[in-house]
Amino acid sequence: MKTLVVYDSLYGNTAQVAEAIGAAIAGESQVLRIGEAKPSELGSFDLVIVGAPTQGGRATDAMRAFLSRVSALEGAKVAVFDTRLRARWVKVFGYAAGKIAARMKSLGATLVAEPEGFIVEGKKGPLADGELERAAVWAKSL
Numbered sequence: 306m307k308t309l310v311v312y313d314s315l316y317g318n319t320a321q322v323a324e325a326i327g328a329a330i331a332g333e334s335q336v337l338r339i340g341e342a343k344p345s346e347l348g349s350f351d352l353v354i355v356g357a358p359t360q361g362g363r364a365t366d367a368m369r370a371f372l373s374r375v376s377a378l379e380g381a382k383v384a385v386f387d388t389r390l391r392a393r394w395v396k397v398f399g400y401a402a403g404k405i406a407a408r409m410k411s412l413g414a415t416l417v418a419e420p421e422g423f424i425v426e427g428k429k430g431p432l433a434d435g436e437l438e439r440a441a442v443w444a445k446s447l
């Protein structure tokens with residue numbers, strides 16, 4: 306199985322989760338920051354995993370710009386994650402993963418798992434204890 310993990314990250318936490326997922330997943334994997342990935346190449350992988358920090362209740366501007374350049378994903382298998390704060394009040398704005406998942410579905414992709422969120426303790430991190438291990442378990446379940 307050939308997997309692409311494509312992510313954005315401002316402070317490095319989402320990057321760490323992306324690397325943990327890439328290392329844990331079965332088969333061949335490539336982990337690319339969005340600036341290194343081409344929107345047109347997503348369709349050539351068996352599984353595409355997209356991850357972004359939640360900012361203002363959605364994915365970063367750069368990730369949204371990247372996804373707006375992906376034109377079709379008919380039949381592609383996709384999983385989505387974000388990083389997010391634990392605080393309850395942010396819940397009302399929503400999170401990046403669900404919104405990215407909706408975009409992927411609208412392009413014809415099949416979601417192979419529910420959108421997942423990994424917790425950071427503050428805006429700049431760090432990741433909460435155990436989140437990298439949970440990311441690895443999540444990756445193996447896909």
Ligand SMILES: Cc1cc2nc3c(=O)[nH]c(=O)nc-3n(C[C@H](O)[C@H](O)[C@H](O)COP(=O)(O)O)c2cc1C
Pocket residue numbers: 313314315316317318319320358359360361362363388389390391395398399425427428429430
């Ligand atoms: C401008 C800005 C807006 C944010 N808005 C939210 C938010 O709406 N909900 C949330 O859970 N976290 C929010 N956060 C916290 C980010 O989710 C956190 O910075 C991110 O997970 C860290 O990942 P990174 O190190 O990969 O950038 C925000 C952070 C920034 C900088």
